[in-house]
Amino acid sequence: MAPIIEFRDVTKVFPGPQGEIRAVDGVSLAVEKGEIFGVIGYSGAGKSTLVRLINGLERVTSGQLLVDGDDVAALSERQLEVKRRDIGMIFQQFNLFSSRTVAGNVAFPLKVAGWPKADRDRRIAELLDFVGLLDRAHSYPDQLSGGQKQRVGIARALAAQPKILLADESTSALDPQTTQDVLRLLKKVNDELGVTIVVITHELEVVRSIADRVAVLEGGRVAEQGSVFDIFTNPRADVTQRFVSTVVHDRPRGAVLDRLQRTHRGRIVTATVTDGARLGATLASAGELGVTFEIVYGGIGTLQDQSFGSLTLALDGAEADVDALVGRLRAITPIEEAR
């Protein structure tokens, strides 16, 4: 099946005081129908521009951008206006209409799409129920908390039953608890309504929570892309490694490592854990080699329903025996030696 969104060598150039700025620079990537696709990057990496190219809020300078069958780079503003009805968008600062009630905000895209009043009212109730704000229909945005505002934002974005939802730093202005609530809601939107979601964020935690695949953006280019599991377990680009190290704290470094080496006999090695059973079986063979092992550091969680983490072990025994055990471990998983 053809991807629902496909960037083909897309570039976006802004004129600037010191010459032109290439905000998006030769990006090619594909978002499959029904998935949650993350785009992560530091501020200034071009992610906000990238997402705005999809619904034509920013126009493509060169390249092709296919969105559900149309090359949006080639559409006129009028054609884009129609196209945007199929693409919802939510924002970091929510961007609700302060002059309209919650129901009024959700009604706006429905009026744009020409829904009759009775259908609008039914749809508004349905959406507010979906996001859990049915009792706030007549409140104004100023009377809501941040999390509630984003729920209204999501209801408004989904109002006209779009196929795609663009989320631009949609949780960056929220506290951790509210962030989790909103992410759960986005996951529900994806699961229950089958809406394809593009999540723009600078927080890897967001990608880890809900995305299926991710592209890492740096300087307007895609530094790396792949499944979230691959990006986490095997980050290749420097920028990806920096991101991953901010959320994965299961490897001992610096002073912690020094202390482990002082207080434990033998070699300190860190094993990446993606398959706990195989690692356990291999370690069980330590006894027959005459090596004792002690788990001294580490953590294991799950990522996309797979185990993911690392264990740091102190291996004590004759040098040749320890070498043999390390060799067996290396055969099943990446091993990092502390020296």
Place this chain on the structure above:
Amino acid sequence: MSALLPAAGEFEWSFHGPKLVEALGETLYMVSATLLIGGLLGLVLGVALYTTRRGGLLANRGVFGVLNLLVNIFRPIPFLILLMIIAPVTVAMIGTRLGSTAMIVPLSFAATFGVSRIVEQNLVAIDPGVIEAARATGATRWRIVTTLLVPEALGPLILGYTFVFVAIVDMSALAGTLDGGGLGAFALDYGYKRWNFAVVWITVIVIIGLVQLAQTLGNRASRRVLRR
């Protein structure tokens, strides 16, 4: 002070009273008609300035340049001078340059340009993210301009129009001195020219009351709009 305010004259209710009421009526007539006509034209001009400026919804350098120049030319002209310049237009439209109705022409003309800047300033303060959110729903620019812009800026706009109301009262008093009638003419004819300061001061008190009332109503309305 007492030398400047001789006890010359008195406010005689039986004589001055009905004339004051009539003058107040003329002022209210001029001011409300001006607020309506100038307020509406100024709103259109202000929205046009805001939407055609660089980065605006209907950004258009040429149109913005012309409108901006037009406002910059007419707005600084002192009202007294403007009134004279406009006189031929007034006569062509109303048939005379005298009286309250005729005064509405130059008053509305001046108000249009003043209001346009106030509208423009308040629209600029709208969060661009809100406009972006509206565009993202697929709304046409025309729909955004006609249904979203003014409601989003309504609170500050009400305060802006209250300010304009007071300015129009001021201009109408001046207009009154050039055969326009109203409170300005009353204070001039029955007060100042006859050295009757009681009449001048009573007129001042009425104007202060009028302005206070307008400001109070304006504040209250904008607060109500903003509190939601």
